[in-house]
Amino acid sequence: MASSPLPPPDTATARTRGAARELWRAVAGRVARTAAGVHRTWRRSLQFRVVTITLVASSVLVGGFAYLIADKITSILLESAKTDVKLRLESGADYATKQVALYNQPQEAQLQETIEGTVNYLAGGDPQQTSGVVVVITAQDFPVIQSRTAPAVDGVQRLISPELREAVADGNVASQIATGRLTGERTKYLAYGSPVPTRFGQIELYYLVPLARQDATAADARATVVATGVALVVLLGLLAALVTRLVVNPVRVAARTAQRLSAGLLDQRMVVNGEDDLALLAASFNQMATNLQRQILRLEEMSRLQRRFTSDVSHELRTPLTTVRMAADLIFAERDGFDPAVARSAELLQAELDRFEELLTDLLEISRFDAGFAMLDAEPTDLVPIVHRVVERLTGLAERVGVPIEVDLPEHEVIAEVDPRRVERVLRNLVGNAVEHGEGRPVVIRLGADETAVAITVRDHGVGLKPGEEKLVFNRFWRADPSRARQTGGTGLGLSISLEDARLHGGWLEAWGAPGQGAQFRLTLPARAGDRLTTSPLRLVPEDARLPYGGPGDAAPLTIGPAPGGALAIGPAPAREPDAAGAEVPS
């Protein structure tokens, strides 16, 4: 209805309903918020939970006991009142029996006076004891006899219920509690009736005793019980709060200390008081912290030693190598004057020294990563000149093996916060590898960027990678084909170091390859140092990649869908979607 475009017929009703709905929404919102707050506190605070449970449980228990006690007191008071009244009623009935014993007929003249006298007599006596007591004689079976009341008040008949009347008329002593107004205030009365036998039949004697005193006493007792109960519950709640506080506080202290410990403040300890369970907790906690601290310091010391060792090895190896290098250079420069065997030896010495030097440099670099000593010198850097520089450096090698290098770079600069030396090293490795495995077909370098990341892909069209090898290529000293002779050397550590370099940036280095289709490596780095990568601006799998096992050839996107027999089928997608493959996140 509300969604109808026409105005509703009765706008006033609608307005009221709208206002009501508004109010309801506000109230519901407030309630929901409060409930959520309470729920949160309930989940978070052990103390709140314990106190609440204690309060609820003790309220139920104390309330039950208080009800029982109050009920008992009331019934005791009533019983004693009943006993008193019964005694008086019995003696009154005896007296009345004697007084009316002379009359044989209900019509006798003096009977009325006698009954009145009897009633007055019974109602009289000690005013202390008889205050408010009303005595009534009725004759149910003899309408000729008027009922008499002393003291004379109205409304007595209302207090004596028909059931009571009937019970007494049947010859029983019976009682009932009724509330009514006889003199002054409305009061609870105990109505007690007894039959009085006469020669002509039976008349009835009733005592109406006000229960005001008993009521007051019972109310007093109830108030006392309730007050005591409430006080007890409150005290129990406080006690529970206090006790939980005693337990929870050390736990909270322990939690805070643990947080500080994990934040790196290794000398944080808890205070140990006494010998109880909490002291045991504190002592165990401290012991754990001490052990942790010792372990961490030991590891730090080991790491320091490792770094020191790396640095020492570096220096100790490099100084003699420098001398050897210079000597070899000198000999190499003079090789024309030597006989052929010595000249060739000089050449081999020179070449192998180059390899040795590269290997040493790479080993030291890897050990620096392993020791966690590698540091990122990130600065805003334009990646375009880096690509040009790498290509320029590798042009010589590329021309020698006959592999053209093609670059596909953006027109504008591509600035990212990276360590230029490391990025250049990674690129040199990737492009060097691609040229080496290029098999005379072109190597393509692409650079792409978006707001959060920059990516460089290096594609070759060589033999490619077998399935599973795209992970293995990053292993240290891994070679695609061990039996294949090495042409241009390389230490076997290049891609491992590149992977570490990428990780140091918080970036990715991934490989794709298919047999006969070449390989593509993709380096993705965050545009701002320290950011997390989620996607890459370039695709890892190249556009021109054909599917394995005879799929459609033209780089059409794939669909996976149900096939007959409940199996999954892979086939070409019906229409080309722009972002079908996207950039996958490595696991």
Added chain:
Amino acid sequence: MRARVLVVDDDPALAEMLGIVLRSEGFLPSFVADGERALAAFRDNRPDIVLLDLMLPGMSGIDVARAIRAESGVPIVMLTAKSDTVDVVLGLESGADDYVVKPFKPKELVARMRARLRRGEDVAPEMLTIGPPGNQISIDVPAHTVSRNGEEVKLTPLEFDLLVALARKPRQVFTREVLLEQVWGYRHAADTRLVNVHVQRLRAKIEPDPERPEIILTVRGVGYKAGTG
């Protein structure tokens, strides 16, 4: 004239080999093996260039570089076995102009030394002024003096070359690679940390507040340029 070279290195084999190479390249080398005697040897020989190993017995190479720099602007080329940033930057900050990492090729070392010695050969009379008004730096190129508000500022020859390179084309942004080529004489970019450290050293000497430079400005992601009014 043959250039005098002081080689400070504790490894006798390397020192001897360096001697052979340097002599064959036309230098006049002299040697000292520990840090404590390096300064005395420097004062006796008055070398044109110093080759300094960073790890030395006695006084460390860093301290030697500082001591030499305190009394002279002579070019210092560090020989270091460590290429970690901390070590390189520490060496450059202590006053070295350039560094080569062991193991180096003899030709590379000689090229670096020549680049450091080449300067001051072709000087035309030239006066340059850069910096915002009220905070101007005047450079007298032939006299090799720099003054800020009439007060002379002491710069090492390398710092002077760096400042002149920037001041000759104010407003033009120099990439670190271009500066490496023009000032240090590298044909292929080597290590941009060289530029960063030296720009910082230069700023410390000529900027009123090196934290907020006004004379040598950083162009984010590209390089540096001289500030003008």
